[in-house]
Amino acid sequence: MVNVKRYTVVRNLVFGWLTVILLAGFLLNFPKINILEHTARNLYFHVPMWFTMMAAAFVSGYHSWKVLQTGDPLRDIRALQAARVGTFFGILGITTGIIWSRFTWYVGTDVWWNFDPRQIMVSIQLLIYGGYFVLRSALDEPGKRAKISAVFNLFAMTALPFLLYVIPRQMESLHPGAEGNPAFSQITHPVMRLVFYPAIIGFVGLFWVLYTQRVRVAWLKYRVTQDSEM
Amino acid sequence: MLLMFVLSSLFLIALAVGQEPISEPLKSALLWVVIMFSAAIGLGRSFIAEQERGTVLLLQLNVRGSQVLAGKLIFNFILLTAVDLVGLGMFSFLLDLQIEHLSLMLVVLTLGSIGLAGATTLLSAIIARASNKGPLLPVLLFPMLIPLLLSVVRAASEALEGGMGWSGVQTELATITAFGGVVLTASFLLFEYVWTE
C-alpha cells in the first residue's frame, strides 16, 4: 500500500522546492557564454529530465525484480507506472533537447533532429518501453503478464550499460564529457551548479509524486476491477 | 526455409544496389541487417513450435529449465552460424566483397552470433507466452540489439577494409564479447521465470 501521509508531505516539499528552483533558474545571474547566452539556463530544466528518466528506469527495474520474487500485484503496478512516468520524462527530455539545440547550435540550418548520442539513447529507451507496453497488451492472464513483462523489463535493461559505453565513442556530441568536449565542471559557473544539482533532486521528486499518484489510482482500480493495467 | 530467406533477401539487396560500387561500411551494415532480420524471423518460432506440437509440458516435467534453454541456445547458434556463412558467401559472390582479414571477419561473425542468439532465444520464449504474437519479436528485439549492431558493423567493416586489422577493433571486440556474456547470463537467470510460469 501507498503511505498517503508520506506522499502528502513529500508532494508539498517537492512543489515548494521546484518553485524555488524555477525562481533561482531565472533570477540568479552568471557570466554569459557565446552562442549559449540565456539558453544555458536550460541546464536546470532539460538535463534533469534525463536523470529522472534513468531514475524511473531503475525504480521500474527494481520492482520488476520484486515481481519475480514475490508475484505481488502491487509490485507489478509500481513497475508499470514507473515505466509510464519514465517514458513521459523521456519524451519531455528529447523534446526540450530538440528545441534547445535547434535554436542554439543549429541556427539557420533547419536541423531539428541530429544523431546525438543522448538523443539515440533516449530513443532506444523509449522504444524498449514501447515494446514493454505492447508486450503487456499481448499477455492476457494477469499473473502471467506480471512475470513475463518483468522478465522483459529486466532483460532489456542489460543493454543499457552498452549504450552508455558504445554510442558516445562512435559519434560526436553536443553534451559535455563526450570525447573532445570540455568536462561538465569546466563550462559551468559555480552558480549554475548551485541550482543544477538541487534541480535534479527536484525533478526526481516530481517523478516520485506523479508516479505515486498514478500508483494510488492504479491500485484502487486493481482492488475494484482486478485489472492492473492503466 | 531460413536459408532461403537469407538468399532471397541478399538477392534483393544485390539487385537494389545494382552496379553502383558501395562502400565497405555500407556492405558490412547490409550484411548485418540481413543477419539480424533472419534471426528475428527464423529464430522467433523456437518456442512457439514447441507449444503448437504440445511438447512443452513433456519438457517441463522431464528436463530442467536451464537445460532446455541451453539446448535452444546451441541450436539457434548453429542455425545463425549457417546463416552467417551463407550470407557471407553469397554477399562476396553477388556484391564482389574483398575480405582483407578473413579470420577477423569470422571471429566477429561468431561472437556477434552468440549475443544475437542469446537475445533472440530468451525473447522468443517470452513471446511464446503472448496471445497476440504478430510482429512482436522484432519490436522487442531490435531496440536491444542496437549497441551490438553498432559494434559488429564497425568491426566487420574493419575486417573488410583491412586498415589496422585486429588492433583497430579491440574495443569493439571487447564490447561484442561482453554483450554476449551479459545477455547469456541474464538469459539463464531469467529463463526459469518464463519457463515455469
Next chain:
Amino acid sequence: MTKSIVALFQNASQVAVTDSAATGTVSTAYDSLWTGADIPTQAPSALEQVMLSDEKIFVVLAVVLIIWIGVILLILRTDRHLTRVERSVAENIPDADDGL
C-alpha cells in the same frame, strides 16, 4: 506585452553585459547575401527571429513551457483514470455512492 515580460526578467536579474555577451549577440545572416550564396546558413526564419531575440531567453521559456504542459497532460490522464475508477466503484459497491 512580451517585451515587458522580458524587460522584467532582465531588470530582475540585472543582466550583466560582459564582453562575451556583447560579442555573442546574434548577427543576422543578411551579410552573407552579398558575400556569397554558398554559405550554409539561411536568413533567419520568423520563428528563429522570435526565439533568438533578447539573448535567447525565449528558448528557455519554450523548454519550461513544454515541461509544464507535459506535466499538465500527465495529470489530466491520471485524472481521467481516476474518474473511471470512481465510476466502477459506484457500479460495484452500490452503497459507496454517497461516500465519494
